[in-house]
Amino acid sequence: MVIEVLRLGHRRKRDERLTTHVCLIARALGVDRVLVAEEDAELEKTIRSVVERFGGDFEIKTGVGYKTVMRNFKGTKVHLTMYGLPLKETITKIPKGDILVIVGSEKVPGEVYHMADLNIAVGSQPHSEAGALAIFLDRLTGGSWEEKKFDGGQMEVIPTAHGKGVRKK
């Protein structure tokens, strides 16, 4: 199963940190690639630097155009939105196979709701696309991301009860 995340409505500067968080969540939870609809070379650099330091083969591509990506994706397109159907009952309807998870920002074009196979609400309340993505991926993978190895890179964290530990790889 390949999991990709498509981030919509990214505005440089204003969304810089939030989109970075979306990418970090995706990487930590085992997503293969994040596609950002709008171009942002700075964001690509930030994320590639994390991959260089901490390993794994996570990819990022910006400036992809959401319509093209959604039209060409062979697999299930899941749009996370507070207006969608409840997570608990809808996540069971996702067929096996590749998944494109679409997360917006404040304004998502109406056609995204129709191009998506499933519109899923991680709570029908004003929410955070970062938080919704994290919970969705955790549930989708059944928490298997916790066993994921990030090969390569320069360093790794040593889990510690009270303090910080890092070692060179």
Place this chain on the structure above:
Amino acid sequence: MVIEVLRLGHRRKRDERLTTHVCLIARALGVDRVLVAEEDAELEKTIRSVVERFGGDFEIKTGVGYKTVMRNFKGTKVHLTMYGLPLKETITKIPKGDILVIVGSEKVPGEVYHMADLNIAVGSQPHSEAGALAIFLDRLTGGSWEEKKFDGGQMEVIPTAHGKGVRKK
């Protein structure tokens, strides 16, 4: 069980949106109150406006000072950090009762790691405090937040397969 979230290292402007997301996640997942170490009247206004519109009794207080809050809290203090012990094995060690979940930003003072009863890593990878908080709360509550009612407020979302629906309360 009362759940509170303490947000550290919030810088106005720079962290405005990320801290807003932390608050939205906390509210949507049934947290009772968010405490923000640093003062930010604008942030309080934003969050209170969400509560007014969408209901519930979620509270926010800023400018609380993290040491005072951590020292006075009667219950378990859980700090979410990529340097902590793995989520899966540590979450089972949280005793029943009230919980203070501490989430930092980029730089967390060293003493927070020692004042916390548990330092828990939602993945030992560079992560998002928003994503970590979302997964932690989902696991902690066993997903019971999905059944939560938000009484009062002016409107509510009508879960919809393809589109947006909102009704007045």
